[in-house]
Amino acid sequence: MNIQELRSGDQxxxxxxNPHAQTVAQIQxxxxxxxxxxxxxxxxxxxxxxxxxxxxxxxxxxYQEAEKMYKQYFDLPVDGDLF
Structure with missing residues (x-):
C-alpha cells in the first residue's frame, strides 16, 4: 500500500x-x-x-488482502491450499 495515496477517513x-506477547498477532x-x-x-x-x-x-x-498476507506471514494454509 502506498502511504502517499492515503487520505483522512480511509479505513x-x-x-x-501484541506488544506484551510477540507471538500473538491479529488483523485490526x-x-x-x-x-x-x-x-x-x-x-x-x-x-x-x-x-x-x-x-x-x-x-x-x-480485510481479505490482510488475511491472505497474515496467513502467508504465519505460514497458515490459504483458502484452496491443501494441507
Whole structure:
C-alpha cells in the first residue's frame, strides 16, 4: 500500500502484534486521521492512539488482502491450499 495515496477517513487493515506477547498477532481495522497535535499530518489511528504513517506497517486496503498476507506471514494454509 502506498502511504502517499492515503487520505483522512480511509479505513485500512493492519497486522498488529501484541506488544506484551510477540507471538500473538491479529488483523485490526484502523483509520487514517489527522493527528490532533500536528495539524496537517496524517496518522494511523489504532486503538485510540495516533501513530505516524510509515511503510513499516503491514497495512492493507481490505480485510481479505490482510488475511491472505497474515496467513502467508504465519505460514497458515490459504483458502484452496491443501494441507
Amino acid at each position: 485500512v487493515y493492519v497486522i498488529y502484534r 481495522e484502523a483509520t487514517i486521521a489527522e493527528h490532533p497535535d500536528h495539524p496537517g499530518r496524517l496518522s494511523l489511528l489504532l486503538f485510540e492512539e495516533y501513530y505516524p504513517l510509515s511503510d513499516e506497517y503491514a497495512m492493507y486496503s481490505s
